[in-house]
Amino acid sequence: MTNSDINRLKDKAFQAFGIFCTFIGLVVLGIFLFDIILEGVQRIDWDFLTTLPSRRASRAGILTAWVGTVWILVLTTLIAFPLGVSAGVYLEEYSRKNKLNNFLEINIANLAGVPSIIYGLLGLEIFVRQMRLGNSLLAGALTLSLLILPIIIVTTREAIKAVPRSIRDGSYALGASQWQTIWNQVLPASFGGILTGIILALSRAVGEAAPLIVIGALAYVPFTPASPLDEFTVLPIQIFNWTSRPQGAFQTNAAAAIIILLIITFLLNGIAVYLRNRQQKKIKW
Amino acid sequence: MSKRTNKLEAINLDAYYGDFQALKGINIAMEEKNVTAFIGPSGCGKSTFLRTFNRMNDYIEGFRTEGEILMDGRDIYAKEVRVDELRKEVGMVFQKPNPFPKSIFENVVYGLKIQGIKKKAILEEAAEKSLKRAALWNEVKDNLNKSALALSGGQQQRLCIARALAISPSVLLMDEPASALDPLSTAKIEELIYELKNDYTIVIVTHNMQQAGRVSDNTAFFYMGELVEYAKTKTMFTSPQDNRTQNYITGRFG
Numbered sequence: 001m002t003n004s005d006i007n008r009l010k011d012k013a014f015q016a017f018g019i020f021c022t023f024i025g026l027v028v029l030g031i032f033l034f035d036i037i038l039e040g041v042q043r044i045d046w047d048f049l050t051t052l053p054s055r056r057a058s059r060a061g062i063l064t065a066w067v068g069t070v071w072i073l074v075l076t077t078l079i080a081f082p083l084g085v086s087a088g089v090y091l092e093e094y095s096r097k098n099k100l101n102n103f104l105e106i107n108i109a110n111l112a113g114v115p116s117i118i119y120g121l122l123g124l125e126i127f128v129r130q131m132r133l134g135n136s137l138l139a140g141a142l143t144l145s146l147l148i149l150p151i152i153i154v155t156t157r158e159a160i161k162a163v164p165r166s167i168r169d170g171s172y173a174l175g176a177s178q179w180q181t182i183w184n185q186v187l188p189a190s191f192g193g194i195l196t197g198i199i200l201a202l203s204r205a206v207g208e209a210a211p212l213i214v215i216g217a218l219a220y221v222p223f224t225p226a227s228p229l230d231e232f233t234v235l236p237i238q239i240f241n242w243t244s245r246p247q248g249a250f251q252t253n254a255a256a257a258i259i260i261l262l263i264i265t266f267l268l269n270g271i272a273v274y275l276r277n278r279q280q281k282k283i284k285w
Numbered sequence: 286m287s288k289r290t291n292k293l294e295a296i297n298l299d300a301y302y303g304d305f306q307a308l309k310g311i312n313i314a315m316e317e318k319n320v321t322a323f324i325g326p327s328g329c330g331k332s333t334f335l336r337t338f339n340r341m342n343d344y345i346e347g348f349r350t351e352g353e354i355l356m357d358g359r360d361i362y363a364k365e366v367r368v369d370e371l372r373k374e375v376g377m378v379f380q381k382p383n384p385f386p387k388s389i390f391e392n393v394v395y396g397l398k399i400q401g402i403k404k405k406a407i408l409e410e411a412a413e414k415s416l417k418r419a420a421l422w423n424e425v426k427d428n429l430n431k432s433a434l435a436l437s438g439g440q441q442q443r444l445c446i447a448r449a450l451a452i453s454p455s456v457l458l459m460d461e462p463a464s465a466l467d468p469l470s471t472a473k474i475e476e477l478i479y480e481l482k483n484d485y486t487i488v489i490v491t492h493n494m495q496q497a498g499r500v501s502d503n504t505a506f507f508y509m510g511e512l513v514e515y516a517k518t519k520t521m522f523t524s525p526q527d528n529r530t531q532n533y534i535t536g537r538f539g
Contacts, residue, residue: 096346097346164383166379166381166383167383167385167386169341169379169383170379170383170384170385170445170448171385171395171399172341172344172372173339173341173372173376173377173379173449174372174376174395174396174399174448174449174452175369175370175372175373175396175399175400175452176369176395176396176399177369180399184395184398184399185385188386189386
């Protein structure tokens with residue numbers, strides 16, 4: 001065998017290995033989905049979505065859980081969106097290179113890697129105890145907002161960075177102030193990217209159980225919350241609760257709830273992908 | 286002919302990017318309603334100099350100037366000067382057409398909207414006037430709501446000129462406005478410059494000697510941050526005084 005033959009063989013071998021690695025992830029996900037759907041899908045009906053939880057598996061529904069999840073989604077968006085985007089705009093547009101900003105940037109990058117349960121402990125101390133919000137929706141949404149802020153800040157900065165210098169120059173040259181330039185040019189041009197980041201961050205928040213369990217969100221809530229200060233539960237907690245029961249019927253319930261949670265996550269991700277594609281088509285620099 | 290007044294003037298101007306000195310002791314006076322061309326090899330400081338007249342360099346960290354730049358006799362780097370007010374007087378057109386990703390109409394009226402003008406009638410009138418002035422009106426009048434990004438490069442550049450004119454400046458700075466355009470579009474821009482000098486003081490940076498010869502009244506040759514020679518364009522191109530000028534305009538370096 002010549003050298004070039006060996007190289008070509010290595011090439012082929014690595015290609016095969018790559019395909020194998022790619023498929024491992026997909027296959028595992030596929031088996032998981034198949035298993036869950038097989039077990040849970042026949043449990044999903046109108047009643048399952050519209051009834052309150054119960055000690056009897058066959059009569060338990062996920063009304064409080066999915067309503068709680070929607071509440072959490074909305075509140076978290078309202079809190080994290082303005083905070084994260086403003087911070088991203090500040091860091092990208094206003095902050096000068098100095099030690100304080102360097103310190104901020106490094107820490108924001110680090111925060112994105114902090115385990116979510118730590119955020120739960122933080123939320124428990126600050127929001128539940130110090131601010132006396134109790135184990136309310138608001139406390140939960142604030143905790144999850146902290147959790148996803150770093151993601152939103154980072155994606156906002158990336159989206160803003162993609163707006164070319166020439167657009168800003170054009171705006172400044174016409175007498176616009178920095179804020180006018182950001183508001184009228186930079187933000188509209190980067191909005192698709194920012195929105196994509198926020199939705200991806202939310203789809204992460206939707207799946208979180210650990211930080212909410214820590215702040216005391218309950219698995220058994222016999223009513224749907226009516227205000228941000230009410231107690232609540234969310235789908236992941238309901239799932240966690242059901243999977244820890246010994247009875248098989250609850251396992252089925254959990255599988256059904258997982259399907260609903262997956263649908264919500266896939267929907268959010270789908271919207272993000274759609275927005276990104278539309279943005280890419282609309283603006284070509 | 287009445288004596289023309291000096292619109293723009295630089296007195297002993299030095300400019301620095303951090304430790305690097307980009308402009309060295311520039312002295313120049315440019316007459317009102319005239320076209321002045323800045324020529325010189327890349328990195329000679331001509332674009333930096335152009336951008337001092339509307340203070341576009343202010344955003345670059347570490348940039349500073351010493352000496353004075355006067356417009357109508359007033360120092361534009363003085364403390365009380367507001368940059369946004371200055372830029373209403375001094376419009377700028379860039380090397381690469383940079384329309385905003387908005388409609389043609391929104392592009393033209395952007396400067397006015399920034400000033401808080403909201404009345405539709407005023408905006409529409411200004412848009413039409415500016416687009417006519419920039420010789421673009423006939424091509425776009427039926428499509429004012431179309432995206433500016435759908436226009437050709439030459440049209441985009443004329444749109445950028447219209448956008449600059451809409452806020453009624455008295456000075457127009459052009460940084461190689463035709464270098465990214467095809468010959469036909471370039472000709473149109475040059476024609477336009479010829480038209481516009483009746484009302485505006487124009488300063489144009491160009492790499493193209495023929496272009497400088499065609500459009501300008503005076504030419505300034507920069508080299509290594511210095512103003513080497515400044516004269517009537519005809520004089521400069523027929524009998525340059527400095528060796529470096531001669532070598533540059535005859536294409537011996539550049």
